[in-house]
Amino acid sequence: MHLNLKPRSRLRKKPNKKMRPQRLGATISLVLFLILLPVLSVAGMELLERGSLHDTMSWITSNQSLFLLNAGITFCLLIFIYALVGSLAISGAISTLLLGLMALISYMKVTMIGEPFFPWDILLNKESMDIASLVTGKAALIRIGAIIVSIIVVLALRWIIPRTTISIISRVGLGLFSLYALYAFGIKTPLAGKILDHIGVNEIVWNQQENYANNGTALAFTLNVKNSIVQKPETYSDVAIGAVAANIESVSQAQTQPAMKKASVDTLQGKKPNVIFIMSEAFWDPTLLSNVTFSEDPLPTIHRLQKESTSGYLLSPQFGGGTSNVEFEVLTGNSMSFLPGGSIPYQQYVSKPVPSLASYFAGQGYKSMGIHSYEGWFWDRNSVYKQLGFESFKSSEHFVNPETKGYFISDAEVSRNIIDEVDKTEDPMFIYTVTMQNHGPYDDPRYGENQFKAEGNLTPQAKTILETYTQGAHDADQSLQMLIDHYQNSDEPTMIVFYGDHLPMLGLDYQVYKEAGFISTSNANAWSLDEVKKMHSIPLVTWSNFDMPKQDIPLLSDSFLGAHVLDMLHMEKPANFTLNAELAAQVPGLLSNLVVDQDQTLHAEAPESAKTLIDDYRNVQYDLLFGKQYLAGYIDHDYLTKASQPSYNAEFDQPDSKLRAEGDSGSPPEAKPVSAQ
Structure with missing residues (x-):
């Protein structure tokens, strides 16, 4: 070849x-x-x-x-x-x-x-x-x-x-x-x-x-x-935080009121009161729309409490959504004003234990529980609530055969669960509740025939949206009344703090607000400071079955609410909440684009007189969330460095529901699935 x-x-x-x-x-x-x-x-x-x-x-x-x-x-x-x-x-x-x-x-x-x-x-x-x-x-x-x-x-x-x-x-x-x-x-x-x-x-x-x-x-x-990534403030340092700690200690000593605390304990016969926060989804007062009237009062409980109890308005950092950001402000006392616009702390920053009202009350002998009538994964609450120091978190998965209304678990069902958890717990309870029933959208009359008819210069679509929302707001009002009726005759001292997370999104491009004349334009960039304030102001009411002096709260940022409630209860405030109270006395309202001073004067930016204290607030927030925890080296070390509870959610994670029932710690987790529609 x-x-x-x-x-x-x-x-x-x-x-x-x-x-x-x-x-x-x-x-x-x-x-x-x-x-x-x-x-x-x-x-x-x-x-x-x-x-x-x-x-x-x-x-x-x-x-x-x-x-x-x-x-x-x-x-x-x-x-x-x-x-x-x-x-x-x-x-x-x-x-x-x-x-x-x-x-x-x-x-x-x-x-x-x-x-x-x-x-x-x-x-x-x-x-x-x-x-x-x-x-x-x-x-x-x-x-x-x-x-x-x-x-x-x-x-x-x-x-x-x-x-x-x-x-x-x-x-x-x-x-x-x-x-x-x-x-x-x-x-x-x-x-x-x-x-x-x-x-x-x-x-x-x-x-x-x-x-x-x-x-x-x-x-x-x-x-x-x-x-x-949140940038470190230029003024942040160990020395700066040390100066803040010294100021906090001096303020705490000056504000100590042993006589008032003793009177409070005597009134309650030595019992610690249950403290129940209820953040009602998108709750707002639709009767504030000046050019709209309703066939009857949709919020009789709220309007009565505004006359009888401590009440006022909270300044929310959100509009129409971002519920978890309001939770973050209330529970931690930190402010969204110091974080990037549009950020979600629950998903970006809370990856380690963060001091909060939940961990504070746990340290005072309370059982701290979160309750939310939606799924626990939403906004990462399952993991975040552990980092905030809650002992347990009851999400919709752990509701047993819950009543639904519209698309979601009803507010009345949430009230029943609050009562049930308090009744079966021997220790006093701190409960942070988030409802879901009146979550948007509202263009579908999901409650059937609405009881409350709106009259005003509204298009048919806007009228339907407003009436559907108002029906849900009424149900929230009545769920609050259910709790009041129960604890009115209870021997358990109980305080309820009720408010919304943000104004509802009533149609696209602020449709209902614009048609009702509540705002002058649907362009948020063109709003006056007064309009910004109106579009972020949420009704706040409180109630207790023991004597508490009535206070009027013209406006208070969500991040300052915790400090205010601790003052109402005459409880000694931890370091960061003490600083909050001091700042709130000068600047009760603080948003990234709106500052409200003690005289209720509106500013586009902080007045010079408050900037030093605001810098202290920013530095402490950075120290707690991202910094080197300098503050814990000077004051409240145990509270500021407290780890998450090792038995977090053990009562709801029991594989055998019979074990949980025998332990008398709640109902078995067999909730029907709930989803947005």
Whole structure:
């Protein structure tokens, strides 16, 4: 056998000159695709979120540098995906999908609660799906359709654009370059900072809706990455915290009132009172709408308590959503004002034991329990409540055959569970309750025929929304009355603190508030300070079956409520709550965009006289959440460093419900599943 082997070099073909134009055309197509797709993606994102072609084009023409910077960020995303996937059309489709979803979610969030889509929202998991299920309507469906069509068009280019391939080394290089560029703008490296300053980027962290509107969705989202990490205050140090601790000790000594404490104990015959906080979902007083009247009073209990007991208004950091942020303020005494706009402390910052009212009352011999008539995973409460020092957390999974009303477990069922838990517990109880019945949306008359008819200059849709909400608010009012009726005749001293978490979202774009004349415009950025105050003020009422002096509370931030309640009970306040009370005396209302002083004067920023104390408050908050726990080295060490309870939720985690029943510690966890509809 004879093999004629020729060198491979002799078999090589000479370069075909006809192939050169094809390669040139492919290269041009590649470059055009990589340039045009990011440009069109940015334009599409802004159109999806702004909802107006005129507004979108106006922003592009007025902010060409910002527009190109947004395109540059989406270009880096496209290149990074291309480096991973290797197919131009598929990479384009994936980037189009991601950017489209970002714009869609941001649009839905702004429409619902006035906040855009943040990087940390990615961690919401089930919460995001739950929120998405509450958004319906033509506008949302059109946007979803536009995204789907765009993805199909980009995929179709696979059969039009000449196929090009680059080496693995080149792909790795492109991927690393794009990843670094995204990282640089995300954490704002010095070079990225110079670019941003040169272009004139103005990051408005305290007003994220305006931040996104001015800078563009892609850029604003990227710039918020660094806000996931809270920056250390410039004044934070061991020495500064030591000075705060000394001030707290002097204030505590001056405020000690042994005579009042003794009188309180004598009145209760030595018993410690049960302390029950009830944060009623979206509870507000619809009769405050001045241009609307109702067929009858929907809140007779609330209105009676406002005349008879300590009552007033709380200043909530939220509107329409973000319930867990209000819990965070009330339970810890910390303020959302010092955290990035749109952040969720429960999911971002509470990963270790944090001192709270729950841990404080536990240290006073109380059983601290959280009760929520929704699923325990929501806002990570299952794990967060452990870190806050609760002994147990009764979520909807542990309600037995609960009564539902509308979409969720009824407020009346929650009241029955409160009574049941107190009755079967020998120790005094601190209970933090969060209800769910009157969660939005309200456009569907889910309670059937509404008892309360609204009259005013309202569209039929707004009227339906308001009447449905008001029916639910009435049920919350009556659930409070149920508790009062029970404890009125009880020999267990009990105090109830009842309030809402935020104003309800009554229609898209503040529809009911606008039609009722409660606000002048649906543009939150144009609200006056008085309108900001109104849209964040929540009714607060208290009740007790033992004598307590009546107090009027014109306005008090949620973060100061705990200190106020401890004062009402004549209980010695721990260090951080002592500081809260001192600040509240000067600045009772504190939001990122509104400060209310002791004379109820409204300010856009803190007055000079209060800035030093506010800095102390910020430093202590940073020390407790992120810092080196300097404060615990000076004062209240045991409270400030208290670990979570080792037996957390043991009573509800028993695999055998009979064991739990025999232990007389509650009902077996066989609750019916509850989901948002």
